[in-house]
Amino acid sequence: MHVPDGFIDAPVSAATAAVAAAAVGVSLRGARRELDDKAAPLAGLVAAFVFAVQMLNFPVAAGTSGHLLGGALAAILVGPYTGVLCISVVLLMQGVLFADGGLTALGVNITDMGVVTTVVAYAVFRALVRVLPRGRTGLSVASFAAALISVPAAAAAFTLIYALGGTTDVPVGQVFTAMTGVHVLIGLGEAAITALTVSAVAAVRPDLVHGARDLLRPLELRTAAVTLPASPALSSRRDGDQPERRDPAVPDGLSGDRHRRAGSRGPAAVAAEGVAEAVSESAGAGTATEPKNAIAPRSAKRLWLVGVAAALVCAGGLSYYASTSPDGLEKVAHDKGIDSKEEAHAAKDSPLADYQVKDVSDERLSGGLAGVIGVGATLAAGTAVFVVLRRRRPARTESETAAP
Amino acid sequence: MSAGHAHKLYRHARTPVHALPPHCKIAAVLAFVLTVVATPREAVWAFALYAVLIAAAAAAARIPVAFLLRRLLIEIPFVAFALLMPFVVPGEQVHVLGLSLSGPGLWGAWNVLAKGTLGVAASVVLASTTELRSLLLGLQRLRMPPLLVQIASFMIRYGDVVTDEMRRMRIARESRGFTARGVRHWGVLAKSAGALFIRSYERGERVHLAMVSRGYTGTMPVTDDTPATRTQWTYAAALPLAALAVCLTGWTLT
Numbered sequence: 001m002h003v004p005d006g007f008i009d010a011p012v013s014a015a016t017a018a019v020a021a022a023a024v025g026v027s028l029r030g031a032r033r034e035l036d037d038k039a040a041p042l043a044g045l046v047a048a049f050v051f052a053v054q055m056l057n058f059p060v061a062a063g064t065s066g067h068l069l070g071g072a073l074a075a076i077l078v079g080p081y082t083g084v085l086c087i088s089v090v091l092l093m094q095g096v097l098f099a100d101g102g103l104t105a106l107g108v109n110i111t112d113m114g115v116v117t118t119v120v121a122y123a124v125f126r127a128l129v130r131v132l133p134r135g136r137t138g139l140s141v142a143s144f145a146a147a148l149i150s151v152p153a154a155a156a157a158f159t160l161i162y163a164l165g166g167t168t169d170v171p172v173g174q175v176f177t178a179m180t181g182v183h184v185l186i187g188l189g190e191a192a193i194t195a196l197t198v199s200a201v202a203a204v205r206p207d208l209v210h211g212a213r214d215l216l217r218p219l220e221l222r223t224a225a226v227t228l229p230a231s232p233a234l235s236s237r238r239d240g241d242q243p244e245r246r247d248p249a250v251p252d253g254l255s256g257d258r259h260r261r262a263g264s265r266g267p268a269a270v271a272a273e274g275v276a277e278a279v280s281e282s283a284g285a286g287t288a289t290e291p292k293n294a295i296a297p298r299s300a301k302r303l304w305l306v307g308v309a310a311a312l313v314c315a316g317g318l319s320y321y322a323s324t325s326p327d328g329l330e331k332v333a334h335d336k337g338i339d340s341k342e343e344a345h346a347a348k349d350s351p352l353a354d355y356q357v358k359d360v361s362d363e364r365l366s367g368g369l370a371g372v373i374g375v376g377a378t379l380a381a382g383t384a385v386f387v388v389l390r391r392r393r394p395a396r397t398e399s400e401t402a403a404p
Numbered sequence: 405m406s407a408g409h410a411h412k413l414y415r416h417a418r419t420p421v422h423a424l425p426p427h428c429k430i431a432a433v434l435a436f437v438l439t440v441v442a443t444p445r446e447a448v449w450a451f452a453l454y455a456v457l458i459a460a461a462a463a464a465a466r467i468p469v470a471f472l473l474r475r476l477l478i479e480i481p482f483v484a485f486a487l488l489m490p491f492v493v494p495g496e497q498v499h500v501l502g503l504s505l506s507g508p509g510l511w512g513a514w515n516v517l518a519k520g521t522l523g524v525a526a527s528v529v530l531a532s533t534t535e536l537r538s539l540l541l542g543l544q545r546l547r548m549p550p551l552l553v554q555i556a557s558f559m560i561r562y563g564d565v566v567t568d569e570m571r572r573m574r575i576a577r578e579s580r581g582f583t584a585r586g587v588r589h590w591g592v593l594a595k596s597a598g599a600l601f602i603r604s605y606e607r608g609e610r611v612h613l614a615m616v617s618r619g620y621t622g623t624m625p626v627t628d629d630t631p632a633t634r635t636q637w638t639y640a641a642a643l644p645l646a647a648l649a650v651c652l653t654g655w656t657l658t
Binding site: 004005006007009024028031032036040042043044045046048052053055056057058059060068073077078086088090095096097098099100102103104105167168171192193196197199201203205208 | 430433442493508509513515518520525539551554560589590595597608611615621622
């Protein structure tokens with residue numbers, strides 16, 4: 001949503017213009033450091049891409065359609081610095097050429113849609129992508145969350161600017177509710193499209209996904225001991241622009257498919273296959289050497305710890321603020337008097353009945369404690385199931401390999 | 405691709421407004437819009453005078469009225485928002501045509517509509533009298549960072565190329581029987597968007613290599629740097645100065 005002239009008063013417009021100018025200045029420096037003299041053409045083309053992709057219509061239902069805003073996508077694909085530059089340039093051009101968004105509101109628009117969206121999306125994306133398992137699924141989930149959060153975050157930032165310098169007297173609470181409500185819906189669409197697009201890019205050129213550059217495996221030359229004298233065709237091929245060397249020791253039938261895929265998808269694609277696939281491939285090919293620099297599968301411990309921490313925070317801390325009648329059905333039943341004949345649950349007298357700890361008088365503390373204990377119990381049960389399953393799995397694979 | 409390639413928003417003519425140096429025009433429009441925004445909303449007559457000023461500038465640039473009005477349609481989303489305001493803003497109620505509307509809401513809607521429309525009209529006059537290339541040159545002369553100007557110029561220069569690429573992909577999809585009807589088809593569209601990104605990025609890399617091989621070191625040479633004369637600045641300043649006079653009168657009278 002492009003803010004027009006006259007919506008935000010002059011002092012706040014000037015202040016946001018200063019913020020926007022500072023952010024763009026920092027981004028210029030960062031982009032130059034990252035891209036060197038490539039910055040201008042690359043950022044320019046990416047800005048053209050953002051501009052074009054905003055015209056791509058995604059049908060929702062019954063004739064309505066939406067389009068991508070592109071902030072989160074740009075942040076994930078080209079990084080926060082270049083992303084801020086691209087979105088800012090798009091906004092600038094839209095304001096000057098198409099009169100979309102006022103000239104005096106340019107600072108508001110850039111701060112809101114350019115800086116807040118991009119920075120929030122990138123921060124969320126990086127935080128999640130470190131925690132989630134590697135591979136395209138983790139990447140998609142992280143992009144989904146990043147885009148989903150970045151859009152309402154921009155709406156909230158707009159509300160803040162509006163609260164500081166709005167020229168109309170719409171109550172701030174109402175503006176916040178309306179803006180955030182609408183933008184959560186928009187964010188869902190944005191999130192789905194962003195996740196799908198990032199996943200599509202990661203499948204073909206994972207080296208272009210800036211936000212996950214250090215998490216994917218670097219380009220790798222697959223070498224093996226050359227058993228045959230190199231034929232002219234082979235050596236010319238080696239000198240050519242294909243960095244992948246064909247392994248003559250691998251029979252055609254085994255590796256042909258892999259090489260054809262690698263060739264058609266560009267050399268970088270080879271580097272990008274998920275760890276699991278690479279490992280299984282090299283194991284399957286048998287004669288191919290194991291890649292020495294393969295990244296060890298990430299230990300599940302960190303993921304587990306973060307999950308536990310999040311669950312404990314939710315259960316112990318946030319349940320303070322939870323509604324006392326959280327269950328819609330319970331509330332409706334109570335209001336309509338359906339529950340007059342309700343019989344108490346069999347576990348009513350248990351120490352944790354009604355999500356409160358017995359003998360703890362402080363209601364909030366009690367609720368939080370009950371939550372924490374509940375999380376602990378659920379976790380213990382879940383871990384037990386998981387451990388049992390894992391114990392059984394190796395046994396099954398052994399029996400499977402033994403069977404044929 | 406770059407020289408003499410006019411964009412759809414530009415209307416070629418030989419008028420004093422077209423002949424002004426771009427940076428004078430940009431500065432004048434910015435000063436004008438700032439003045440409009442700083443005007444108190446109770447001075448209704450001031451906004452009428454601003455509209456007369458913009459109309460005079462458009463007439464001097466020989467921009468047809470229909471063209472100007474059509475370009476004003478861009479602000480329709482905000483008109484809808486402004487029309488909602490009288491209903492949601494709390495405050496004393498006034499009765500207009502049997503509807504109960506809030507007074508502050510009406511003022512707010514008027515404020516956004518008047519200032520927004522004047523801002524859009526000023527931008528339209530600027531964009532339809534200034535070529536893209538000179539617009540960017542003007543921004544550069546107004547001390548916008550050169551890298552930002554370069555990024556903007558690449559975006560403008562390749563915007564049509566990338567959009568055409570997207571159009572070709574759409575034609576390719578449709579000629580294979582694909583029509584996007586709902587959420588289920590987002591995957592295909594997103595894959596197109598991903599392919600478009602990769603193509604744009606790779607084109608950027610090729611463009612950079614082509615530039616490096618022609619001696620690019622990070623800055624673009626400025627070939628036609630003619631500073632504006634004092635007379636030109638005076639002409640350009642006529643619009644914002646007149647607006648400033650109106651604004652000051654508005655402040656003293658209300």
